[in-house]
Amino acid sequence: MNLYSRKQRWKAVLFIAAAVIVGVSLWYSNYIVNKIREEERLKVQLWSEAVQRRLSLINYTEKLFADMRREERNKAGVWAQATGRISVADDSELSFLQNIIQNNTTIPVVVVNSDDEVQFHRNLEEKYITGERRTDSTLAAMRAEYRPIPISIMGIEQRAYYKDSRIITELEKTLDDLINSFISETVMNS
Numbered sequence: 001m002n003l004y005s006r007k008q009r010w011k012a013v014l015f016i017a018a019a020v021i022v023g024v025s026l027w028y029s030n031y032i033v034n035k036i037r038e039e040e041r042l043k044v045q046l047w048s049e050a051v052q053r054r055l056s057l058i059n060y061t062e063k064l065f066a067d068m069r070r071e072e073r074n075k076a077g078v079w080a081q082a083t084g085r086i087s088v089a090d091d092s093e094l095s096f097l098q099n100i101i102q103n104n105t106t107i108p109v110v111v112v113n114s115d116d117e118v119q120f121h122r123n124l125e126e127k128y129i130t131g132e133r134r135t136d137s138t139l140a141a142m143r144a145e146y147r148p149i150p151i152s153i154m155g156i157e158q159r160a161y162y163k164d165s166r167i168i169t170e171l172e173k174t175l176d177d178l179i180n181s182f183i184s185e186t187v188m189n190s
Helices: 003-088 091-102 136-145 166-189
Strands: 109-112 118-122 149-153 156-162
Touching: 003 091, 003 109, 003 149, 003 156, 003 166, 109 136, 136 156
Parallel strands: none
Antiparallel strands: 109 118, 109 156, 149 156
């Protein structure tokens, strides 16, 4: 055999071997890319589901807070009615009305007359109503938060202002912290 034909065959074998190596490399690279693509798609899907679950939890807790506020409004209304009725109550309902008034241990309430003078209050520290540390900001905050509940005590029209109980306030602060944490995690994980 001729040296030239041997070189030609050797070149052909090397070319075929190189083509096979390139083909196998391309196939394997494509396989790895597809596997990584699928893993990343699954990660995004899991992240998306986690975000949706957190959002539904946030929506549920906001609805729960709205229900709790509505319930507190009802309790404040019952308290105001009992307070207005106690001065004209007969002996049979007096203890019932006193029980309603005394059982309000969580909802801060301030009753004012037509001149916005505080007549009495419940579940507020005295320092926020009278004395040196008295601030009108407590009453102003109550006015801004909810509309007043009208009370007629012995024929005198008065208004009861209230605000969220300490329980709701603390729960809401915790929820706000969780929402901020959720937003931070979402931004960092995206």
